Amino acid sequence: MSWSALTSVVRRHLLPPPKSRLLSHFPVPELGLGFSGSSPKPSPPPLRPSDDADALARLLIHHHNPFHPLESSLQLAGIRLSGDLVLQTLLRLRHASKVALSFFVWARDHAHHVHGADAYDLMIDMLGKVRQFDVAWQLIIEMDQRGVAGPTPRTFAILVRRYIATGMTRQAVRAFDDMEAFIGREPDVDDFNMLLDTLCKYGYSKVATEIFNKRKFKYEPDEKTYTILIYGWCKVNRHEMAQKFLKEMVDRGLEPNVVTYNVLLNGICRRASLHPDNRFDRTIHAAEGLLEEMQGKGIEPDVTSYSIILHVYSRAHKPELSLCMLRSMKEKGICPTVATYTSVIKCLASCGRLEDAEDLLNEMASNGICPCPATYNCFFKEYHGRKDVDGAIKLYKKMKGMGSLSTPDVHTFNILLGMFSKLNQMEIVNELWNDMVESSVGPDLDSYTLLIHGLCEKQKWSEACQFFMEMIEKGFLPQKVTFETLYRGLIQSDMLRTWRRLKNKIEEESLKFGSEFHHYHFKPYKR
DNA sequence: GACCAATCCA
Numbered sequence: 423m424s425w426s427a428l429t430s431v432v433r434r435h436l437l438p439p440p441k442s443r444l445l446s447h448f449p450v451p452e453l454g455l456g457f458s459g460s461s462p463k464p465s466p467p468p469l470r471p472s473d474d475a476d477a478l479a480r481l482l483i484h485h486h487n488p489f490h491p492l493e494s495s496l497q498l499a500g501i502r503l504s505g506d507l508v509l510q511t512l513l514r515l516r517h518a519s520k521v522a523l524s525f526f527v528w529a530r531d532h533a534h535h536v537h538g539a540d541a542y543d544l545m546i547d548m549l550g551k552v553r554q555f556d557v558a559w560q561l562i563i564e565m566d567q568r569g570v571a572g573p574t575p576r577t578f579a580i581l582v583r584r585y586i587a588t589g590m591t592r593q594a595v596r597a598f599d600d601m602e603a604f605i606g607r608e609p610d611v612d613d614f615n616m617l618l619d620t621l622c623k624y625g626y627s628k629v630a631t632e633i634f635n636k637r638k639f640k641y642e643p644d645e646k647t648y649t650i651l652i653y654g655w656c657k658v659n660r661h662e663m664a665q666k667f668l669k670e671m672v673d674r675g676l677e678p679n680v681v682t683y684n685v686l687l688n689g690i691c692r693r694a695s696l697h698p699d700n701r702f703d704r705t706i707h708a709a710e711g712l713l714e715e716m717q718g719k720g721i722e723p724d725v726t727s728y729s730i731i732l733h734v735y736s737r738a739h740k741p742e743l744s745l746c747m748l749r750s751m752k753e754k755g756i757c758p759t760v761a762t763y764t765s766v767i768k769c770l771a772s773c774g775r776l777e778d779a780e781d782l783l784n785e786m787a788s789n790g791i792c793p794c795p796a797t798y799n800c801f802f803k804e805y806h807g808r809k810d811v812d813g814a815i816k817l818y819k820k821m822k823g824m825g826s827l828s829t830p831d832v833h834t835f836n837i838l839l840g841m842f843s844k845l846n847q848m849e850i851v852n853e854l855w856n857d858m859v860e861s862s863v864g865p866d867l868d869s870y871t872l873l874i875h876g877l878c879e880k881q882k883w884s885e886a887c888q889f890f891m892e893m894i895e896k897g898f899l900p901q902k903v904t905f906e907t908l909y910r911g912l913i914q915s916d917m918l919r920t921w922r923r924l925k926n927k928i929e930e931e932s933l934k935f936g937s938e939f940h941h942y943h944f945k946p947y948k949r
Numbered sequence: 950g951a952c953c954a955a956t957c958c959a
Contacts, residue, residue, distance in 0.1 A: 579950085619950065649951040684952040729953040736954090761954040768954080796955040803956090833956045840958065871958050903959050
């Protein structure tokens with residue numbers, strides 16, 4: 423059966439689409455946790471390519487249905503997709519959390535290859551993202567009872583990360599303490615490091631330090647533990663605290679290694695202001711001092727150390743120094759990575775030296791290093807600045823033909839959308855938009871904003887309005903300027919019917935999802 | 950998963 427035939431079968435069984443898919447309203451579904459021992463039926467292994475999973479996922483999102491009718495549709499079609507594959511696809515796509523949970527429950531109960539701990543971990547991560555921690559815990563308990571090789575320490579790492587990302591640090595620590603009862607052993611240093619690392623990554627260095635001081639006698643802290651804490655304090659720009667832990671580390675008889683020094687180096691360079699030149703000089707001086715200190719201890723700088731310095735050169739627009747350092751690191755036998763090359767290329771491109779940047783791009787290729795989208799985006803930014811349409815289109819076409827590591831990302835599209843919209847080439851904007859939707863990397867809030875602003879500038883009010891409503895439906899909250907520009911345009915050109923439709927839409931959404939839209943004012947606009 | 954790159958609409 424062809425995909426289009428399957429699509430029509432599925433559609434026939436589906437309920438009408440929902441009115442909205444915003445995430446802030448997320449009713450807990452009936453999980454049916456009292457599963458009655460009915461052993462899962464064995465199902466054949468996945469036979470279909472991931473394209474089908476992708477298409478199915480899109481269809482599911484589009485209709486947003488309960489899945490019972492779908493099961494028969496799938497059986498009718500004789501297709502058995504791997505549940506894990508569809509689940510992963512759903513979770514990759516934006517705003518599909520509710521659909522993903524329904525699918526997970528359905529697939530679990532119908533044994534479509536969703537019994538593994540991986541699927542549970544994916545779901546728990548997603549539930550944490552939308553703050554449904556009670557449901558996440560239900561799944562953890564279910565994992566335990568079902569014996570699906572979990573929950574594992576990784577499951578708890580995911581849960582802990584989600585708690586911390588939400589700012590619920592106390593609950594994160596409690597979850598960490600609850601882990602022992604599930605995994606059947608005491609947490610070790612690595613687990614402890616995970617907790618501290620996650621706290622520090624999200625800026626809770628103070629909480630991490632408190633936990634560390636309370637428990638450092640229970641776990642044997644190692645180099646990683648201290649490096650994590652030093653990273654945390656550097657991140658919040660508290661260098662004196664970073665130094666304090668460096669000292670404590672040495673006092674304990676632990677030797678700082680190259681990673682520890684790179685963390686300190688990045689702490690010096692990360693947000694240092696480089697304007698005017700004497701500030702740049704001061705930063706470089708401090709960085710060189712640290713490099714000397716580490717070399718004095720017999721630790722040689724590695725790619726990361728060089729990449730950190732190169733990033734400073736790039737931010738300060740010093741192409742000569744950049745190239746010089748790249749050369750000297752190669753002479754020392756240190757192989758540049760994508761990050762290294764991207765920093766230098768960004769520096770050259772932003773200084774207008776596109777030919778030199780292209781040379782480096784070729785050098786990367788001959789060294790077998792695959793450029794990432796960020797590498798190409800440096801060129802696009804410069805083309806944008808020069809209004810070089812041909813250059814941009816040529817590079818874009820080249821990227822489209824490349825492997826998945828180098829295909830355009832959201833930023834690529836956003837740069838190009840902004841460029842061609844400003845140059846008034848709306849056919850190309852349209853084409854880019856379609857490419858972006860097709861490749862499922864976007865659109866994001868910026869893409870919508872760029873497109874709508876572009877359309878407003880061209881006075882294409884009804885098109886702009888259409889995209890405005892689409893973005894609301896997808897759960898993006900448009901900026902105030904976007905709303906006001908559109909509002910003014912619709913009123914001034916007497917498009918009152920379109921305006922009313924837009925107004926109803928916003929009122930409908932804000933009724934359901936609370937105060938999010940309150941900064942839009944509906945006062946009649948004075949002409 | 951102890952460190953390095955990465956967007957710019959008013």
